[in-house]
Amino acid sequence: MTSFEIFEKLKKAVIDYDEKEAIETATKIVEQKMDIIAAIETLGEGMLEIAKKYENSEIFLPELLLSSDTMYTALNILEPHIKIIKKYIKKRIVIGTIEGDVHDIGKNILKTMLTAAGFDIIDLGRDVPIDKFVSEVEKQGADAVAMSTLMTATMVNMERVASMLYEKGLAPRVKIAVGGAPVSGEFADDVGAHIYATNAMDAVELFKRLLR
Ligand code: B12
DSSP states (O other): HHHHHHHHHHHHHTTTTTTHHHHHHHHHHHHTOOOHHHHHHHHHHHHHHHHHHHHTSSHHHHHHHHHHHHHHHHHHHGGGGGOOGGGTTTTTEEEBBTTOOOOOOHHHHHHHHHTTTTTTEEEOSSBBBHHHHHHHHHHHHEEEEEOOOOOOGHHHHHHHHHHHHHHHTTTTTTEEEESSSSOHHHHHHHHHHHOSSSHHHHHHHHHHHTOO
């Protein structure tokens, strides 16, 4: 079986919420020393496909949650085997899903990829209060903050964090990154964010460029 076929199998396992297949395939990827980052990207692609099915009412909430669980099962198998590049380790990024939002799949994929790139990541989790984002940036002496949201209603909370970071004089030294499906480049510009990307791969490249 080619690498492509194995990755497709992993994606299909997420889409079909087939946990057994996901465990077997992720384990095979680790054992055969395949590209772990590419495999994690595949998991994200699987979630995006399942998102489409959910939006077209082809599947419903229980199936969506099962897919999400399957994705995390595979991610947990793959994550410990990521090779970390030490080059960028001295830059610290505080990451989280913004207040009011519990969607964390995209945030966790980004976190994993940033960790793999060698950044020092402080993960605040999901539904992170505005004040906590700001206080943790200060407390941790972070070089950047990465905020994720999947809901339009909570985008305003990202704007609040950004404003507070500027008011406290932390930004623009502290770089602000925003992302998640409803976020646009225009929104990012409006709130004074320095990094915006539609996927984790591109986001990592921007972080590398900006935090050099
Ligand atoms: C999975 C899912 C859920 C799961 C979440 C599980 C989890 N642990 O995350 C569950 C079932 C729990 C859920 C709950 C809800 N959901 Co929901 N959910 C989704 C769904 C189907 C997929 C999201 C996803 O995981 N995508 C896959 C990941 C890989 O993509 P991603 O997050 O976009 O991340 C990528 C990029 O955006 C980028 N990125 C992400 N973050 C960041 C950050 C930075 C800084 C950067 C640079 C880049 C970046 O990199 C990632 C990887 O490449 C979406 C539909 C959709 N089309 O998105 C709805 C969706 C987001 N949900 C929605 C809603 C309304 C809800 C609920 C309110 C439903 C309810 N009535 O209870 C609740 C949320 C409650 C709350 N307070 O948060 C709406 C939001 C509508 C809106 N625009 O406001 C959507 C769009 C569905 C819809 N069309 O109605 N949901």
